[in-house]
Amino acid sequence: MEKIEHIGIAVKDLEKSNQLFASLFGESHYKVEEVKREGVKTSFFKNGPNKIELLEATNPDSPIAKFIEKKGEGIHHIAFAVKDIKAEMKRLAAEGFQLLSDEPKPGADNKLVCFLHPKTTNGVLIELCQERED
Ligand code: ZN
Numbered sequence: 001m002e003k004i005e006h007i008g009i010a011v012k013d014l015e016k017s018n019q020l021f022a023s024l025f026g027e028s029h030y031k032v033e034e035v036k037r038e039g040v041k042t043s044f045f046k047n048g049p050n051k052i053e054l055l056e057a058t059n060p061d062s063p064i065a066k067f068i069e070k071k072g073e074g075i076h077h078i079a080f081a082v083k084d085i086k087a088e089m090k091r092l093a094a095e096g097f098q099l100l101s102d103e104p105k106p107g108a109d110n111k112l113v114c115f116l117h118p119k120t121t122n123g124v125l126i127e128l129c130q131e132r133e134d
Pocket of ligand 1: 006007008053077079127
């Protein structure tokens with residue numbers, strides 16, 4: 001893994017949270033993107049070299065809706081940039097980590113992503129992401 005790519009924060013109201021984080025960082029988000037298949041609407045902020053992703057559920061079955069129901073708003077996942085997501089998935093599966101998908105999936109911000117089950121990572125949902133080349 002290369003570095004932390006972004007930190008994902010689950011929010012109830014993306015519009016309100018966009019304002020809140022804009023005040024916090026002194027800079028507005030630079031993109032909003034809906035990932036229909038995952039039932040989420042996301043927005044991205046830059047803070048120096050770091051990125052923060054806010055996630056709002058777009059339907060009650062969304063993983064974000066379930067997360068907020070259980071734990072409330074807050075840090076949802078930490079995403080790590082990888083060069084070769086398939087190779088990294090294979091390596092981590094062999095190390096005993098549970099992957100949430102067998103194949104990388106298209107994620108927000110032009111990425112291929114795969115998540116690791118938090119029960120195998122000390123309760124932290126980890127996202128692997130590789131920049132897409134299309
Ligand atoms: Zn993410």
